[in-house]
Amino acid sequence: MIRVAAVGDLHVGPDSAGALHEQLSAVPDKADVLLIAGDLTKSGEPEEAEALARELMGLSIQVVAVLGNHDHHADRPEEIAGLLREVGVAVLEGDAVRIDTPSGSLGVAGVKGFGGGFAGASGAEFGEPEMKAFIRHTKERAEALGSALASLETDVRIALLHYAPVRETLLGEPPEIFPFLGSYLLAEAVDRSGADLVIHGHAHRGTEHGVTPGGVNVRNVAQTVIHQAYAVYGFDAAAGRREPATAGAPGSHDRAPSAPASER
Numbered sequence: 001m002i003r004v005a006a007v008g009d010l011h012v013g014p015d016s017a018g019a020l021h022e023q024l025s026a027v028p029d030k031a032d033v034l035l036i037a038g039d040l041t042k043s044g045e046p047e048e049a050e051a052l053a054r055e056l057m058g059l060s061i062q063v064v065a066v067l068g069n070h071d072h073h074a075d076r077p078e079e080i081a082g083l084l085r086e087v088g089v090a091v092l093e094g095d096a097v098r099i100d101t102p103s104g105s106l107g108v109a110g111v112k113g114f115g116g117g118f119a120g121a122s123g124a125e126f127g128e129p130e131m132k133a134f135i136r137h138t139k140e141r142a143e144a145l146g147s148a149l150a151s152l153e154t155d156v157r158i159a160l161l162h163y164a165p166v167r168e169t170l171l172g173e174p175p176e177i178f179p180f181l182g183s184y185l186l187a188e189a190v191d192r193s194g195a196d197l198v199i200h201g202h203a204h205r206g207t208e209h210g211v212t213p214g215g216v217n218v219r220n221v222a223q224t225v226i227h228q229a230y231a232v233y234g235f236d237a238a239a240g241r242r243e244p245a246t247a248g249a250p251g252s253h254d255r256a257p258s259a260p261a262s263e264r
Contacts, residue, residue, distance in 0.1 A: 002103045002156055002237055004244075005030060007230040008037030008201020009222040011070060012052040020055040023229035028060045031232050032101040037201035037221055038068025038112060038162025040084070045074050049083040057087045062099050064090045066110040068162035068202060092160065094144030096152050104237035107152030111145045113163030113186050113200070114138040117179035138183045146189035155237035159190050159216075161200040168210030169220035170203045187212040196235060197244045217244055 005027050012020060027034050041048035049071075056063055071080050081091040090097045092110025099106045116123045116138040125135040149159060164170055164182030173181060181203050190198055191214030198212065201222040208225050210218035221231055233244035 001234040002101050002106050003031040004033055004035060004106070004158065004197075004233045004235070005230045006035040006037065006199045006219065006221040006233065007223055007226070008162065008199075008220075009039040009068070009204065009224070010036065010052070011039055011042045012055065013042040013048045014051050016051055016055070018055075020052070021058065024055070024059060027230065031061065031230075032103075033061055033099050033106060033108070034059065034063045034230070035108065035158070035160050035199055035221075036063065036065035037160060037199050038066050039070040039201060040065060040067065041071050041080060043073045044071045044076055044080060046076060046079050046083060049080040053083050053087045053089075056084070056089060062090065062097075063088070064092065064097055064099075064108045064110065064160060066092055066160050066162055067112050069112075072112075092148070094141070094148055096148040098152070098154055104155035104235075106235075107149075107154035107157045108160050109145060109148035109152060109157065109195075110160040111141045111148070111186075113145070113161040113165070114141050114183060115163060115180045116183035116185060118167045118182070118184045121178065122184060123179060138185050142183065142185040142189040145186060146193045149190065149193035149195055156197075156235045157195045159186075159195045159198045161186060161198065162202050164200050164203055164206070164210075164218075164220065165190060165198055166210040166212055166218050169200065169206050169208065169218055171207045172205040173203050181206075187214075187216075187218075190214070190216050197233065219244065 096109040165186035198218040204224040206220045
């Protein structure tokens with residue numbers, strides 16, 4: 001079984017020293033790869049990324065991540081990504097990575113994504129330049145995700161996002177902010193190119209389980225949603241089963257502290 005550990009919205013800062021490493025220390029025993037679904041840092045400052053890099057440096061499995069809106073706040077996303085890549089983290093934005101495991105090959109395609117809303121309540125590339133730019137960015141990120149997924153020829157394919165591709169995993173959040181938490185265009189890209197699972201974060205008060213219109217399972221792994229340091233999903237590629245199954249829950253020592261819902 002290919003085992004995938006996933007978590008989002010870590011919001012690491014210099015004051016996080018030691019805590020995250022302790023929470024994640026057991027991941028190599030329980031999973032083949034660790035996926036981090038954005039908001040790696042509190043406010044996108046390099047010293048926060050350095051703190052996260054120190055926490056991840058000792059892990060003996062591949063870590064794959066995308067950036068979130070917090071990681072862009074200081075307008076230094078390339079520095080954030082660069083610091084993490086220096087310690088072996090694969091930071092994706094419109095590209096993909098292949099991981100070979102004893103149970104088969106895993107492909108991860110990643111983008112941050114963006115907002116815009118969902119069917120019946122979404123923005124359009126019309127009107128003011130600011131609105132056009134907003135929706136155009138979402139379209140570009142969705143197209144990049146679709147291309148990255150299509151490039152993968154692996155036993156299992158996962159789309160890794162920060163923003164949500166479906167409405168279902170936002171339930172619990174105020175409906176008024178759904179357009180700022182995700183876009184249906186991301187789900188359309190997944191359904192066109194195909195995937196076995198979509199992982200995202202961002203919606204701290206949301207719901208873990210959802211599904212795209214095309215039937216691809218979606219999981220919101222924000223720490224405040226999964227209520228633990230990470231969730232583990234398994235894929236029996238040899239048996240042809242592509243439905244994500246819980247592959248063993250972290251122990252109590254892996255439990256993560258709750259983060260304020262305001263830190264989206």
